[in-house]
Amino acid sequence: MGKDSDIVEILREEEKKGLLNSNNSTYEESKTDDLEESYKVDIDFKKTYGDNSNLTKELLEIQDKYNKTKEKLIESYERYNSLYEYFEIISDTTITLSKKDLFSDVSDIIFQVTPKGRITYINSAVEKLLGYSSSGLIGEHFTKIVDSEDWKKIHKNFFSGITKKAMTDRDLSSFETNLVTKDGNKIPVEINGKLMRYNVEVVGRANDFRIQGSIRDITERKKAEAERIKHEQELEAINSELNAANSELKKAQHELEEFNRNLEKKVDERTKEIQKLLKHKDEFIGQLGHDLKSPLTPLVGLLPTIEREEKDPKQKELLGVVNRNVLYMRDLVVKTLKLARLNLPTLQLNIEEFDLNEVVSKIILNKEYFYKDKNLKIVNNIDKGLSIFADKLEVNELIDNLFTNSIKFTPENGKIIFDAKKDKNCVKVSVSDTGIGLSSDQIRHVFEEFYKVDPSRHDLGASGLGLTICKRILEQHEGDIWVESPGINKGTTFYFTIPVK
Amino acid sequence: MNKKILVVDDEPDVAFTVEFTFKNSNYNVERVENGEKCLQILEKTKVKPDLILLDIMMPGMNGWEVFKKLKENPAWEKIPVVFLTARIDRTAENAGKFLGEDYIEKPYDPEDLKKRITNILEK
Numbered sequence: 001m002g003k004d005s006d007i008v009e010i011l012r013e014e015e016k017k018g019l020l021n022s023n024n025s026t027y028e029e030s031k032t033d034d035l036e037e038s039y040k041v042d043i044d045f046k047k048t049y050g051d052n053s054n055l056t057k058e059l060l061e062i063q064d065k066y067n068k069t070k071e072k073l074i075e076s077y078e079r080y081n082s083l084y085e086y087f088e089i090i091s092d093t094t095i096t097l098s099k100k101d102l103f104s105d106v107s108d109i110i111f112q113v114t115p116k117g118r119i120t121y122i123n124s125a126v127e128k129l130l131g132y133s134s135s136g137l138i139g140e141h142f143t144k145i146v147d148s149e150d151w152k153k154i155h156k157n158f159f160s161g162i163t164k165k166a167m168t169d170r171d172l173s174s175f176e177t178n179l180v181t182k183d184g185n186k187i188p189v190e191i192n193g194k195l196m197r198y199n200v201e202v203v204g205r206a207n208d209f210r211i212q213g214s215i216r217d218i219t220e221r222k223k224a225e226a227e228r229i230k231h232e233q234e235l236e237a238i239n240s241e242l243n244a245a246n247s248e249l250k251k252a253q254h255e256l257e258e259f260n261r262n263l264e265k266k267v268d269e270r271t272k273e274i275q276k277l278l279k280h281k282d283e284f285i286g287q288l289g290h291d292l293k294s295p296l297t298p299l300v301g302l303l304p305t306i307e308r309e310e311k312d313p314k315q316k317e318l319l320g321v322v323n324r325n326v327l328y329m330r331d332l333v334v335k336t337l338k339l340a341r342l343n344l345p346t347l348q349l350n351i352e353e354f355d356l357n358e359v360v361s362k363i364i365l366n367k368e369y370f371y372k373d374k375n376l377k378i379v380n381n382i383d384k385g386l387s388i389f390a391d392k393l394e395v396n397e398l399i400d401n402l403f404t405n406s407i408k409f410t411p412e413n414g415k416i417i418f419d420a421k422k423d424k425n426c427v428k429v430s431v432s433d434t435g436i437g438l439s440s441d442q443i444r445h446v447f448e449e450f451y452k453v454d455p456s457r458h459d460l461g462a463s464g465l466g467l468t469i470c471k472r473i474l475e476q477h478e479g480d481i482w483v484e485s486p487g488i489n490k491g492t493t494f495y496f497t498i499p500v501k
Numbered sequence: 502m503n504k505k506i507l508v509v510d511d512e513p514d515v516a517f518t519v520e521f522t523f524k525n526s527n528y529n530v531e532r533v534e535n536g537e538k539c540l541q542i543l544e545k546t547k548v549k550p551d552l553i554l555l556d557i558m559m560p561g562m563n564g565w566e567v568f569k570k571l572k573e574n575p576a577w578e579k580i581p582v583v584f585l586t587a588r589i590d591r592t593a594e595n596a597g598k599f600l601g602e603d604y605i606e607k608p609y610d611p612e613d614l615k616k617r618i619t620n621i622l623e624k
Binding site: 291293295296297300301304334369 | 558
């Protein structure tokens, strides 16, 4: 067992007897008083045990040991005191040395200050940032680099009216301030700090708190932030412009909608008006047809008989003139009204399936009175049972017109042939005659309204509307009509096609 | 014995013209000026007409209404009806087609009328 171990053993013994009181609160209070107390114990010991020689010898030895120990203890205390003094002076430096190694390469400033603001540690990052050497700043006040008002705030953050124990729970988070460089420039920084307490057993003083933390250069962040704010403001400006534009747009849209509604309303009104007018026109044509045709009936019905029965050649001639003009007028009235009806947008076809041969046969039969005097040969080559899908009334009109034309322009003993062939998508019908034929110029114009083959001749037998009507009827049926003729006096063939269903 | 044609037309001149057209023919023409009278005559007379020539636009009953009455009555339904009209009337055309009869547009050609009537009556 070594020397030091013995002393510790004795101290323990005495502690057990209650002779050494180590429960005193602080070292400052106990270090001298305890020694005085120990001395008193030594005197009482001699009084109690008397002059027993053996015992005395032993006791003297013990006392001698004790005195030596006491001296060592005092020496130890003194040494401790001097060490303490030394420690107090160099402790920060020691920490500094140890921390210097640790934080030398960190770009943030790592600092430590006393509660009163004395810098006890700062890493080398401060040199790069502020131009001060870190060692030069040790012992300086924090306000050398931090604005004094901000220092007050930092201080207040940790030490305002709170017990010491609670202080360590406090920290300083993202505190923004400006540091002043050696050249007097300001650098925006963010300070994060915490109040630290040193090992109580070693230091144990109220003054042993340190504020320590880091300082980060936020110049770039501030720039970025300023940029961001600028952008945000720009964005806000754009946004408000956009909003303004949007509300303009909405307004315009609203106006447009209103305009559209009005337009639709007007279109509706106009459509109704037009429909009303069309209906009126329809009615008018119907009524006009009736009113024009009815008085023509007795004229057309009676005049031929009167003319035929008239014996006086002079009177007969006059009646002939009247009769021809009446027939011309009849043709004109009937066909004009027919064309007007075909041009009505309200016209609706009554499409049905019917036998083409039957229709043609009936027309040939009914027109007999018209061609029998000319001794014409009429041939119907259309297959029985060849049916088409069309408006029967219109197709009847169409064929009647073509047939009438052929009869009119075919000289006596001539021939008219009806034929029809079923093609892929349509039925092609032809009406051929051995009549006077058409020139190529006449072929070009023959379907035009009021076109007459020979305009120099006042042809009372033709209104010039018959073929126009035929063309309109086929347009309504999405069919086609054309004419072919080898030339004058070489006959004519009219063709028309009607789509199959 | 001559066949009888009944002409129903509110315009006397037209009715007269029809009568005149069939003068010196095998047909006797009788005239009435409206649809109501047509039906009355049919009820009164024992000898029914062989054909009725029916105008469509008439005051009172129009031709189509008369046609319906005729077809509803079993005693009259077989009498052929030919519409004689100044208007192209699809109803008349359809009705005529349905019964195998005809329609003739005013102003008719007397020869055309005679031919068509003969075609029907001599069938």
